[in-house]
Amino acid sequence: MRLxxxxxxxxxxxxxxxxxxxxxxxxxxxLDLEDAVSMSEKDAARILVREVLKQGEFGECEVTVRINxxxxxxxxxxxxxxxxxxxxxxxxxxxxxxxxxxxLDEALSEIEEKAGIPVGKTLIFCLLETALGIWRxxxxxxxxxxxxxxxxGGEDLRADLKTxxxxxxxxxxxxxxxxxxxxxxxxVDALDTVYADVTDDEGLKRETxxxxxxxxxxxxxxxxxxxxxxxxxxxxxxxxIEQAKKIVAAAREAAKKGLxxxxxxxxxxxxxxVKRAEYTLQRAGLLEGGE
Amino acid sequence: MKxxxxxxxxxxxxxxxxxxxxxxxxxxxxxxxxxxARFGEAILKTAKETLREIGVKDIKLSIQDxxxxxxxxxxxxxxxxxxxxxxxxx
Numbered sequence: 001m002r003l004x005x006x007x008x009x010x011x012x013x014x015x016x017x018x019x020x021x022x023x024x025x026x027x028x029x030x031l032d033l034e035d036a037v038s039m040s041e042k043d044a045a046r047i048l049v050r051e052v053l054k055q056g057e058f059g060e061c062e063v064t065v066r067i068n069x070x071x072x073x074x075x076x077x078x079x080x081x082x083x084x085x086x087x088x089x090x091x092x093x094x095x096x097x098x099x100x101x102x103x104l105d106e107a108l109s110e111i112e113e114k115a116g117i118p119v120g121k122t123l124i125f126c127l128l129e130t131a132l133g134i135w136r137x138x139x140x141x142x143x144x145x146x147x148x149x150x151x152x153g154g155e156d157l158r159a160d161l162k163t164x165x166x167x168x169x170x171x172x173x174x175x176x177x178x179x180x181x182x183x184x185x186x187x188v189d190a191l192d193t194v195y196a197d198v199t200d201d202e203g204l205k206r207e208t209x210x211x212x213x214x215x216x217x218x219x220x221x222x223x224x225x226x227x228x229x230x231x232x233x234x235x236x237x238x239x240x241i242e243q244a245k246k247i248v249a250a251a252r253e254a255a256k257k258g259l260x261x262x263x264x265x266x267x268x269x270x271x272x273x274v275k276r277a278e279y280t281l282q283r284a285g286l287l288e289g290g291e
Numbered sequence: 292m293k294x295x296x297x298x299x300x301x302x303x304x305x306x307x308x309x310x311x312x313x314x315x316x317x318x319x320x321x322x323x324x325x326x327x328a329r330f331g332e333a334i335l336k337t338a339k340e341t342l343r344e345i346g347v348k349d350i351k352l353s354i355q356d357x358x359x360x361x362x363x364x365x366x367x368x369x370x371x372x373x374x375x376x377x378x379x380x381x
Binding site: 014015016019043044047048050051052054055056 | 297298301302303304359360361362363365366367369370373374
């Protein structure tokens, strides 16, 4: 299980952010060719992002690129440019159709094959930014084995829902619940949208606690200052860590002895619980990140 | 003279202006910026290599540098040249 607590957006035409973003230690970076880049700069940003991917440093971050939407003329050129650089995944905006994800999957396979990259390596993260996209969340999440996460939209989704931002975020409660349900049904990550007010740390903390409780694995961020706040919310408690250590140790012991079943404190523990415990230790920084 | 630009004057970036040159006139490059005194040679080398990679033989470039790393310079030179001459030469 890879940690995806925070994914930092980096504007695709800004060398300073592209080159330094990883230094703030988010779990992932998103090099953005879409909304952060004006129409007149799409070409220059694509070239810059390609060079940064080829020669830049990203530390331990999962590296993804947000491409332009499949309803634009840019998306194919975007993937042809960035996928051969060997990125971890692409983030696709305004996904509404499972069929589009199959088309994208095939296009990615072709590019990977040509570039000598294992076919299927490049993951897909879908942004569901319209009512239709949210409604079809499960069908989209299961449209390709490459899909690793789905995310509800923010402002675009509000506009499509014919509403606007409220203090409580009431308007996105339903969509967030649908997305988290669809994500876990499809066995992909549920990743939340950004918290737009970068000066409101308390608000960010509250929202992160809430989406964590709903079952989300993380959140996109637009400012480095948001990263430690979100990581702190996702950090397990000491009690959770101790319990997880026991479970993981027992599972390893059982595996060594060739036993299928694991017992902790006199209770049988099954595989999902062991996985969950490993995830807890990863979040605590006590176990190397997995898949 | 037809010109095209790419990049910005923000920190860690550079602004590259490309202008048409007559066929056979080769590549001419002028540079400005605090880093030119120390890194002028390296900037020149990267710019020329980039132009060679995309098959551009005749062009005038003006580079205003504000601390661009090698890879940023390369990206901006390519973008300016392609904007001037059109097409994708890779």
